[in-house]
Amino acid sequence: xxxxxxxxxxxxxxxxxxxxxxxxxxxxxxxxxxxxxxxxxxxxxxxxxxxxxxxxxxxxxxxxxxxxxxxxxxxxxxxxxxxxxxxxxxxxxxxxxxxxxxxxxxxxxxxxxxxxxxxxxxxxxxxxxxxxxxxxxxxxxxxxxxxxxxxxxxxxxxxxxxxxxxxxxxxxxxxxxxxxxxxxxxxxxxxxxxxxxxxxxxxxxxxxxxxxxxxxxxxxxxxxxxxxxxxxxxxxxxxxxxxxxxxxxxxxxxxxxxxxxxxxxxxxxxxxxxxxxxxxxxxxxxxxxxxxxxxxxxxxxxxxxxxxxxxxxxxxxxxxxxxxxxxxxxxxxxxxxxxxxxxxxxxxxxxxxxxxxxxxxxxxxxxxx
Amino acid sequence: xxxxxxxxxxxxxxxxxxxxxxxxxxxxxxxxxxxxxxxxxxxxxxxxxxxxxxxxxxxxxxxxxxxxxxxxxxxxxxxxxxxxxxxxxxxxxxxxxxxxxxxxxxxxxxxxxxxxxxxxxxxxxxxxxxxxxxxxxxxxxxxxxxxxxxxxxxxxxxxxxxxxxxxxxxxxxxxxxxxxxxxxxxxxxxxxxxxxxxxxxxxxxxxxxxxxxxxxxxxxxxxxxxxxxxxxxxxxxxxxxxxxxxxxxxxxxxxxxxxxxxxxxxxxxxxxxxxxxxxxxxxxxxxxxxxxxxxxxxxxxx
Numbered sequence: 001x002x003x004x005x006x007x008x009x010x011x012x013x014x015x016x017x018x019x020x021x022x023x024x025x026x027x028x029x030x031x032x033x034x035x036x037x038x039x040x041x042x043x044x045x046x047x048x049x050x051x052x053x054x055x056x057x058x059x060x061x062x063x064x065x066x067x068x069x070x071x072x073x074x075x076x077x078x079x080x081x082x083x084x085x086x087x088x089x090x091x092x093x094x095x096x097x098x099x100x101x102x103x104x105x106x107x108x109x110x111x112x113x114x115x116x117x118x119x120x121x122x123x124x125x126x127x128x129x130x131x132x133x134x135x136x137x138x139x140x141x142x143x144x145x146x147x148x149x150x151x152x153x154x155x156x157x158x159x160x161x162x163x164x165x166x167x168x169x170x171x172x173x174x175x176x177x178x179x180x181x182x183x184x185x186x187x188x189x190x191x192x193x194x195x196x197x198x199x200x201x202x203x204x205x206x207x208x209x210x211x212x213x214x215x216x217x218x219x220x221x222x223x224x225x226x227x228x229x230x231x232x233x234x235x236x237x238x239x240x241x242x243x244x245x246x247x248x249x250x251x252x253x254x255x256x257x258x259x260x261x262x263x264x265x266x267x268x269x270x271x272x273x274x275x276x277x278x279x280x281x282x283x284x285x286x287x288x289x290x291x292x293x294x295x296x297x298x299x300x301x302x303x304x305x306x307x308x309x310x311x312x313x314x315x316x317x318x319x320x321x322x323x324x325x326x327x328x329x330x331x332x333x334x335x336x337x338x339x340x341x342x343x344x345x346x347x348x349x350x351x352x353x354x355x356x357x358x359x360x361x362x363x364x365x366x367x368x369x
Numbered sequence: 370x371x372x373x374x375x376x377x378x379x380x381x382x383x384x385x386x387x388x389x390x391x392x393x394x395x396x397x398x399x400x401x402x403x404x405x406x407x408x409x410x411x412x413x414x415x416x417x418x419x420x421x422x423x424x425x426x427x428x429x430x431x432x433x434x435x436x437x438x439x440x441x442x443x444x445x446x447x448x449x450x451x452x453x454x455x456x457x458x459x460x461x462x463x464x465x466x467x468x469x470x471x472x473x474x475x476x477x478x479x480x481x482x483x484x485x486x487x488x489x490x491x492x493x494x495x496x497x498x499x500x501x502x503x504x505x506x507x508x509x510x511x512x513x514x515x516x517x518x519x520x521x522x523x524x525x526x527x528x529x530x531x532x533x534x535x536x537x538x539x540x541x542x543x544x545x546x547x548x549x550x551x552x553x554x555x556x557x558x559x560x561x562x563x564x565x566x567x568x569x570x571x572x573x574x575x576x577x578x579x580x581x582x583x584x585x586x587x588x589x590x591x592x593x594x595x596x597x598x599x600x601x602x603x604x605x606x607x608x609x610x611x612x613x614x615x616x617x618x619x620x621x622x623x624x625x626x627x628x629x630x631x632x633x634x635x636x637x638x639x640x641x642x643x644x645x646x647x648x649x650x651x652x653x654x655x656x657x658x659x660x661x662x663x664x665x666x667x668x669x670x671x
Contacts, residue, residue, distance in 0.1 A: 083631035090634055114634060181512065186617040188632035228512055230534060230616040236507075244513050356633045364625070365446050367617040 045074040046291040049088070049103035052079035058312045062305040067298050073291045082106060083188075089283055093118050098285050101292040107277035108189075110143040111349035119144065119281040125293065129300065139318045144279035145296050148306070148315035151253045151335060151344065152185070152192050153273035158265040160247040167269055172248055173200040173223050181228025183240055183249030190363040191352055192274050193220070195345060196250060199272055209348035213359070217366045241266065257314040257333050270335050275344040310334070316341075423640045424647070430637030437641035447625070447642070451649065454622040457540060457611075458604035462551075464544040465600045466593065469551035473592075474585070476552070477559040488556075491549050499546055503613040506542040507533060510614075534616030542614045543607055550603060551596035558592025559585065594661055598654060605650055622646045 048064075050056040056077060064075035078100065080088065085103050092098050109115055126140035139146040154172055156165040157180075165171075166178045173196075175182075184193050194216035195208055201219045203212070229245040231237040237251040241259055253273070259266045280299065282292050299306075306317040307325035316334050317323055323336040335341050352359070396404070427437050441447045476487045494502065509515045510532040517529040532538060562585065570580045608623040615621075622642065629639035 081631075087631045087634065186612075188628045232612050236613070239507075240511075243511060245511055357635065360628055360633060361444065361446065363617075364450075364620055364628075367620060368446060368449060 043074065044072055044288075044291060045076055046102065046288045046295055047076045047078060047100045048295075049085045049100050050077045050079045051082055051085070051104070055313060058309045062308045063295075063299060063302070066302075066305065067295060070298070071291075071294060073288075073294065075295075089118050090114070093284065096285075098283055098287060100283055101286040101288045102280055102282055102295065104147055104278045105144065105281045107279060108347055108349040108352050110279040110281060112353040115143055115281065118283060120284050120286075120289075122282065125296065134303075134319050134321050135300070136316075136318055136320070140300070144281040145300060146318040147278045147280055147299075148310055148313075148317050149275055149277040149335075150313075150315050151270070151273040151275055152250060153253055153256065153268050153270060155241070155249050155251055155256045155259075155266050155268045157241070157244075157247040158267050165267060166248055168272055169196045169199040170202075172196065172250070173219065175223070175226050178248060180226075180247035181245060182223065182226050183229040183231055183237060183246035183251065184227055185237075185250060186230035186232050188360060189352075189356075190359055191347060192250065194359075194363075195274065195347075197223075199345070205272065205345055208345065210351050210355075211359075213362050217362065220366070253334070254314045260333075270340050271343050273335070273344055275335070275346050420643075423636065424644045425640070426637050427640030427644050430635075430640070437638045438645075440638065441641050441645060450620050450625055451622060451645065453620070454605060454646070455649065455653065457536070457543070457619075457621060458601050460540045461543045461547055461604040462597050462601040464540060465548045465551040466597060468544065469548045469596065470555055470593070472548075473552045473555035473559055476556050491552050494545070495549050499609050500613075502546055503542055503610045506538065506545070506614050510538055533614060534618070536615070536619055539611045539615040539619050542610050543604055546607075546610060547600045547603055550599045554595035554599070555589060555592040558589040558595075562588045590661070594657075598657070601657075602650060602654070605646065 050059065056079060060075075060077070064077070068074055082104070086105060086109060089100065089103060092100065105115060105119075121142045122140065122144055123142045126142070126145075129135060129140045136146065136149075154166065154169065156178075158165060160180055161178065166174070171178055172182070191211060194211050194213060197216040197219040198208060198212060199205065201215060203215075229236065229240040229249070231240060231251070234252055234255050237249065238255050238259055240246055241249065241251075241264060253268070256266060256268050280296060282289070282296070286292055300318070303317070303319040303322035304325055306319055306322035309315070310317040310322065311326050311330040314330065314333055316336055317326075323331065323334075326334075326336075335344055428435070430437075472487070472491065476484050476491075479487065507514075511517070512529045512531075512533075514532070516532055517526075520526045521529065566584055566588070567580055570584050575583065606623050607621065608627060611619050611621045612624055626639050626642045626646070629635050629642060
């Protein structure tokens with residue numbers, strides 16, 4: 001489908017003088033680079049922004065490659081961190097040069113007004129799945145299609161607490177009964193840390209939101225000298241556990257599972273763990289919109305592949321049948337049963353979105369004290 | 370009619386400002402423009418335009434006015450972080466100078482082979498990513514890290530002391546990353562000093578310290594200035610190292626700007642923060658130059 005006639009690219013034409021040949025060569029190079037950079041010259045494809053790493057490998061194996069095999073649509077991936085991807089989507093929409101089709105947004109981000117201005121309203125798409133009782137509630141809504149749920153939970157070192165470790169956030173903040181350094185995430189979305197402090201201070205989960213920031217920070221004041229690790233990346237949280245930087249921590253379930261698999265003396269509590277999902281979002285005016293829609297259908301219609309991915313990444317898939325298809329061991333690690341699921345803390349996305357600036361500013365201030 | 374005069378003036382200025390041949394005059398204007406055009410275009414599209422847009426947004430997003438700047442000035446947090454950023458950058462610069470100058474001096478004095486070896490040792494860390502070096506510092510400074518282990522084993526301390534997630538750790542790790550940027554220009558400046566000057570000073574009875582204070586140091590000032598400028602400006606924009614080694618309490622301006630660009634997506638405010646950082650940087654650099662220009666050595670720096 002190249003715009004440059006192919007005969008120009010044959011350089012073995014004796015009649016062409018040397019400079020002309022060079023010129024032709026340059027034209028061909030240019031044509032190839034345009035073809036490579038501009039998706040519209042290529043055959044059928046979709047461009048998906050990923051967060052790279054294991055996630056992308058698993059998705060490629062269980063979704064991208066099988067999808068290409070079935071439909072002939074090539075899946076091109078671009079990787080960056082989650083927040084970087086959102087920032088780039090914002091820039092693309094602002095300049096009107098949309099290069100991607102799909103990306104994943106965090107559940108909280110996906111509920112924001114900004115998300116709605118950047119991405120297509122999926123209500124019409126979801127209409128086909130309204131009657132589908134196998135899907136988790138709200139798995140398909142106007143903001144996008146649920147990819148899976150993960151949790152941030154409390155872990156502890158069983159060797160440090162042979163008589164039984166901490167069982168909830170109250171114990172996490174109780175340094176007398178459960179001595180030892182703690183680990184907390186050091187992100188730019190501090191609601192999980194504040195929420196844990198409030199739960200420890202006796203706030204009922206039902207009335208947790210809107211967060212009482214003052215009370216949370218006051219509670220955190222007492223814990224601050226005992227925090228041995230403020231982790232910024234998932235690797236820091238795993239490495240910190242191995243080297244004893246902390247004995248009780250708030251870390252991602254994915255990382256906790258990885259530590260357990262390598263034989264670390266680690267146990268976790270799913271009670272009052274924080275539940276956060278990721279959603280597929282379809283960018284407005286995406287260049288390969290129809291293919292992207294096909295991919296989303298493919299994603300929702302393949303519970304077996306969802307099960308495989310979540311088995312590897314330790315997540316809760318969007319379909320109940322997928323959760324059932326997961327191996328026994330993997331299923332035990334993630335909150336799939338309704339009882340456990342109900343005890344999880346679900347963030348109030350609307351409140352968090354409305355107060356992002358306030359949360360960051362208060363968090364920064366508290367850290368500077 | 371004015372042409373010969375103008376050339377004469379140019380030649381005079383060129384001869385005054387540099388000793389090498391003014392090669393730029395050997396090419397016609399068209400060729401010169403053609404040669405520098407790629408770099409100018411690259412800088413224009415890749416740097417000036419996007420940075421200008423970001424800075425411009427600080428006045429226009431969400432609406433026209435100075436609201437972003439008002440917020441910045443009214444919240445004590447931002448000014449405090451700005452002051453801390455400048456302080457950390459100055460500390461890193463001073464530490465780099467103190468650690469880097471002797472290395473540069475030694476390199477300039479060593480035999481060629483040895484000097485190349487030291488040069489390789491200085492440059493090698495530049496090829497490793499800042500991320501890897503930050504993690505290395507974590508391994509050394511953490512609770513059960515190398516330093517604490519040694520101190521515990523030797524009985525100096527009974528409890529692991531807090532080394533990581535402190536401002537000291539940030540300054541240390543940043544200095545480690547930036548010290549080559551100090552060594553290289555200082556080395557260049559010392560190399561350029563004619564050995565005869567030192568010999569002459571010695572002949573006239575100056576001791577080693579006097580030679581250093583009156584000959585080497587003043588003549589290497591342009592290198593010191595260049596090195597200080599580079600390390601200072603680079604330190605102002607550091608992002609990865611403070612985030613990993615410093616923990617949440619060591620907020621620097623780059624982290625704040627990152628929060629606003631990717632987390633809250635408030636690019637107007639991010640632009641305001643960047644503008645203020647840029648202005649403060651320029652101001653400090655100007656003051657720096659003013660202060661040093663009293664010394665003659667500095668007139669060699671463009």
